[in-house]
Amino acid sequence: MTAKIAYADVEVGTELPAQTFPVTRATLVRYAGASGDFNPIHWNEKFAVEVGLPDVIAHGMFTMAEAIRVVTDWAGDPAAVVEYGVRFTKPVVVPNDDKGATIEVSAKVAALLDDQQVRVDLLAKSGDQKVLGMSRAVVRLA
Amino acid sequence: MALDQSFVGRSYPPTDPYEVGREKIREFAVAVGDANPAYADPEAAKALGHPDVLAPPTFVFAITFKAAGLVIEDPQLGLDYSRVVHGDQKFAYTRPVYAGDRLTVTSTIENIKSLAGNDILDIRGEVHDAAGEHVVTAWTKLVARAAEPAAEGA
Numbered sequence: 001m002t003a004k005i006a007y008a009d010v011e012v013g014t015e016l017p018a019q020t021f022p023v024t025r026a027t028l029v030r031y032a033g034a035s036g037d038f039n040p041i042h043w044n045e046k047f048a049v050e051v052g053l054p055d056v057i058a059h060g061m062f063t064m065a066e067a068i069r070v071v072t073d074w075a076g077d078p079a080a081v082v083e084y085g086v087r088f089t090k091p092v093v094v095p096n097d098d099k100g101a102t103i104e105v106s107a108k109v110a111a112l113l114d115d116q117q118v119r120v121d122l123l124a125k126s127g128d129q130k131v132l133g134m135s136r137a138v139v140r141l142a
Numbered sequence: 143m144a145l146d147q148s149f150v151g152r153s154y155p156p157t158d159p160y161e162v163g164r165e166k167i168r169e170f171a172v173a174v175g176d177a178n179p180a181y182a183d184p185e186a187a188k189a190l191g192h193p194d195v196l197a198p199p200t201f202v203f204a205i206t207f208k209a210a211g212l213v214i215e216d217p218q219l220g221l222d223y224s225r226v227v228h229g230d231q232k233f234a235y236t237r238p239v240y241a242g243d244r245l246t247v248t249s250t251i252e253n254i255k256s257l258a259g260n261d262i263l264d265i266r267g268e269v270h271d272a273a274g275e276h277v278v279t280a281w282t283k284l285v286a287r288a289a290e291p292a293a294e295g296a
Contacts, residue, residue, distance in 0.1 A: 002190045021175065034166075034173035035204050060228045065174040065200045072199070077190045078180060078238065081199045085232030085281070134230070 004076030007116040007141040014109040016074045016120065021066040023058050023092060024100030031062045045096060057091035063103055063131055064088075067124045070105045071137050082117065083138035092126040101126050116141050144256040145263065145286075149219055152251045154212040159244035159272065160205045167197045167241055174198065184241075196238040202245075203231065206267035206280040209247035213265050214284070219251075221263065222286050229262065230283035236276045244272040252281070259288030 028042045037059055040047040048056050064086050072078040094101045104125045111119040117140050124132040164184075171181035179186035180196055187195045214223055239245070246269070253264040267280040 027173075027175075031173045034170045036208070037204070061200055061203050061231070062174065064231060065176075065198060068199050069174070069176055072176075072178060078178060078196060078198060079190070079192065079235075081235065083232070083234045084199050085230065087230045088228055 002077045003080040003140065003142045005074060005141050007112075007118070010109050010112075010118060010141065012109055012112060016070050016107040016109075018104065018106040019070050019073070021069070021103045021105065022100060023062065023066075023094055023103060024098075025056065025094060025096055027100065028056065028058060028062070028094060031059055035059065035061060037061065053091065053093075055093050055095055058094055058101070058103075060086075060088040060091075063092055063124060063126075066103050067105045067122050067132060067135060068137060070107045070122065071120055071139055074107075075139055075141065080139050080141065081137055082140050084136070086122075086124075086135040087133040088131070089133040090126075090129045090131050092131050103131065110136070113138065145219060145221065145254045145261045147254055149251050150254050154209075154216075154249045156246040156248045156270075157209045157212075159246050160208075162197065162239055162241055162243040162245065164195055164241040167195055167201065170201050170204075171198055192238070192240065194241040196240055199233060199235070199238075200231075202233065202239050202269060202278055202280060205245055206247050206249075206269060207282065209249050209267055210265045210282055213249050213251060213263070221261070221284075225286045225289070226284050227287065228282070229285040230281070232281040233278055235278045237278075239269075239277060243277070245269050245277060261286040 032038050107120050107122040109118050110121040120137045122135040168182045248268045250266045252266045255262040263284045265282045269277045
């Protein structure tokens, strides 16, 4: 494990570079294939509406995968992530148009832990909705 | 109908090994748009001290969730999967998942709660490699919504 960020160089409040991730229907179809999650709420509008959703929604696990990129891109080595947890609070609604939706992720160091580890708190939003809650990673730095 | 509390603590038999392929990792990384070379190029992964390409942190969910099917589809438990949404997800890693790993998952029901007519089920999946060493633990919280229309969660 070779994180490129040194524990000594961060403090509580250090912000990680924020990122915005686009998500379209095509993204969801590709993610369905790669992850094996073919639940029709993620690609079939008729089905999604029938079960009470406003439209097709992104896989929660897709959003979770995008959010941690803010941490892995920062740390350099993805293996720096030793714990990662989220709560799925609101769905990311993905309309069937050219633009789709975006997931905006920001993160900051929330606590310095033992063993060169830090706790990073993440904030993921789509539009004005917070889509992940209690979103935290424990990261081992160099 | 509330789920039977006596299922708390129940473990299911380990799954057959899932062999992690380099191309499957690459496919997943492409699907989430992540160009980190450690997911695709063995040399880049080795430069970071890894034996082979590693999987992105959430990759293993596909394996643990399939294993959780033993719980979800247990006719004795009687979960109504058509009403289920994913509430929380957490991973704790001893090490990353690598290409070439042969992983087995042992699923355990950690908790069952009934809240406002919703059934809340916590499943823990312990992932081990072919040598029996721990790789990662995945905690999945599923919420089976009460029988009224609702549109929360993903």
